[in-house]
Amino acid sequence: MENIRALVEQCGLGTIEGEISPVTGGLMHKMYKVQTTTGTYAVKCLNPEIMGRPDALKNYSEAERLERILEENGIPVVAALSFDDCTLNSFDDKKMLPVNGRYYYVFPWQEGSITDFDAITGEQCYKAGEILGRIHAIDANNISPNEPVLSSVDFEALLDRAKAKDSVIAPQLEANLQLLKNAQDKLNEARKNLPAMRAISNDDMDPKNIMWHEGNPHVIDLECLGYSNPISSCLDLALQWSGTVNGKFDKDNLKAFFKGYLDAYDNGFRSYDELFGIAYTWIEWLEYNIKRALGMVSDDADEIRLGEVETENTIKRIKYLSSIEDDICLVLKNLPAPDTGNQ
Structure with missing residues (x-):
C-alpha cells in the first residue's frame, strides 16, 4: 500500500481519504480502489512475473498507443490516465508508473458492474x-x-x-x-x-x-x-x-x-x-x-x-x-x- 500512497502523492492526485481497498475479479493483476480529495481512482498493480518478461514494456507501450487510437475513434474504453508531470514516470508514454520495482496504471473510477x-x-x-x-x-x-x-x-x-x-x-x-x-x-x-x-x-x-x-x-x-x-x-x-x-x-x-x-x-x-x-x-x-x-x-x-x-x-x-x-x-x-x- 505504501507504493500506492507514494504514487498518489507524487502524481498530484490529492490526499487519500479512507482505506485503500482491493477490487476483486482480476486473474492476472491486482486492482485497488483509491478515494482521494480529487476523485476516485482504480489503481492497477501489474503482475511482476508478467512484467519480468523480455518484451513486456514494449508490448505495454504498443497497447497504450492503440488505446489512444480507440479513444480517437470513439470506442467506449476506460483508458489509463496520463501524467506528464509525475516525478515517478520515466517513460515517454506517461501512463505506466514505476514505483520501487513494481509497475502501476491509474484509471478514473468507472461506475457499473460486470455482467453475471x-x-x-x-x-x-x-x-x-x-x-x-x-x-x-x-x-x-x-x-x-x-x-x-x-x-x-x-x-x-x-x-x-x-x-x-x-x-x-x-x-x-x-x-x-x-x-x-x-x-x-x-x-x-x-x-x-x-x-x-x-x-x-x-x-x-x-x-x-x-x-x-x-x-x-x-x-x-x-x-x-x-x-x-x-x-x-x-x-x-x-x-x-x-x-x-x-x-x-x-x-x-x-x-x-x-x-x-x-x-x-x-x-x-x-x-x-x-x-x-x-x-x-x-x-x-x-x-x-x-x-x-x-x-x-x-x-x-x-x-x-x-x-x-x-x-x-x-x-x-x-x-x-x-x-x-x-x-x-x-x-x-x-x-x-x-x-x-x-x-
Missing part, C-alpha cells in the same frame, strides 16, 4: 460484437501469408512433472490427456487455415472486461491491445460471450454477437464453422496455469493455488467445447450471407 456470466443478454452480446467490429474496422488489412504461430504444449511432460510433485492437478491432466492433445491439434489446424488478415484488436474483451452502467458498455483492461487476425478474434470472443466459458452455451447469444459484429464490420468471410478449432485457444491459458500450479511461474502460495483452480476450470471449458462442437458449427454455418451490394 449466467445472465448475459442478447443485447449485451450484440453490443459487445458491435464494439469488436468497430475496433476491427479501424485498420483491417489483407496481408501476405506467413507461417502461423502454432501451439506446442508438451502435456505429457507437464503431467510427468505434476506427478513428480504430487500436485492436485495430476489426476485431471492424466484423465484428459488425449482430449487436450486433440484440442491442440484442432487449434493448430485452424490457425493454418486462417485467411491472412490483420487488424487492431482487443482479444481479451471477454465478458469480465466490459463494465455496464445504465445499459452502456465500457471496455476495461486494455493491456492486451495489439494487432491480430480479426476472424480468429471474432470467433473466439463470440464463443466466450455466448456462454462457452461457464458451460451455458446459448445459440441466440452467439447469433446476436455476430449480428452486432457484422453490422459494424463485414469483410465478407463466412466460413467460421471450418475454423472451430480456434475455440481451443484455451490451451495456451491452460499451459500457463499448469505452470502456475506447479510453481514454475512463482513460488507464491496464492499464485500456485490460483493456477490449480484455473487449471481445473480451463480443462472443464475445453471438455465442454468439445461436447457442443456440432451445435456451435450449426449456428456458424447459417450466418447471414454478406450484403454484396455494399462490397
Whole structure:
C-alpha cells in the first residue's frame, strides 16, 4: 500500500481519504480502489512475473498507443490516465508508473458492474460484437501469408512433472490427456487455415472486461491491445460471450454477437464453422496455469493455488467445447450471407 500512497502523492492526485481497498475479479493483476480529495481512482498493480518478461514494456507501450487510437475513434474504453508531470514516470508514454520495482496504471473510477456470466443478454452480446467490429474496422488489412504461430504444449511432460510433485492437478491432466492433445491439434489446424488478415484488436474483451452502467458498455483492461487476425478474434470472443466459458452455451447469444459484429464490420468471410478449432485457444491459458500450479511461474502460495483452480476450470471449458462442437458449427454455418451490394 505504501507504493500506492507514494504514487498518489507524487502524481498530484490529492490526499487519500479512507482505506485503500482491493477490487476483486482480476486473474492476472491486482486492482485497488483509491478515494482521494480529487476523485476516485482504480489503481492497477501489474503482475511482476508478467512484467519480468523480455518484451513486456514494449508490448505495454504498443497497447497504450492503440488505446489512444480507440479513444480517437470513439470506442467506449476506460483508458489509463496520463501524467506528464509525475516525478515517478520515466517513460515517454506517461501512463505506466514505476514505483520501487513494481509497475502501476491509474484509471478514473468507472461506475457499473460486470455482467453475471449466467445472465448475459442478447443485447449485451450484440453490443459487445458491435464494439469488436468497430475496433476491427479501424485498420483491417489483407496481408501476405506467413507461417502461423502454432501451439506446442508438451502435456505429457507437464503431467510427468505434476506427478513428480504430487500436485492436485495430476489426476485431471492424466484423465484428459488425449482430449487436450486433440484440442491442440484442432487449434493448430485452424490457425493454418486462417485467411491472412490483420487488424487492431482487443482479444481479451471477454465478458469480465466490459463494465455496464445504465445499459452502456465500457471496455476495461486494455493491456492486451495489439494487432491480430480479426476472424480468429471474432470467433473466439463470440464463443466466450455466448456462454462457452461457464458451460451455458446459448445459440441466440452467439447469433446476436455476430449480428452486432457484422453490422459494424463485414469483410465478407463466412466460413467460421471450418475454423472451430480456434475455440481451443484455451490451451495456451491452460499451459500457463499448469505452470502456475506447479510453481514454475512463482513460488507464491496464492499464485500456485490460483493456477490449480484455473487449471481445473480451463480443462472443464475445453471438455465442454468439445461436447457442443456440432451445435456451435450449426449456428456458424447459417450466418447471414454478406450484403454484396455494399462490397
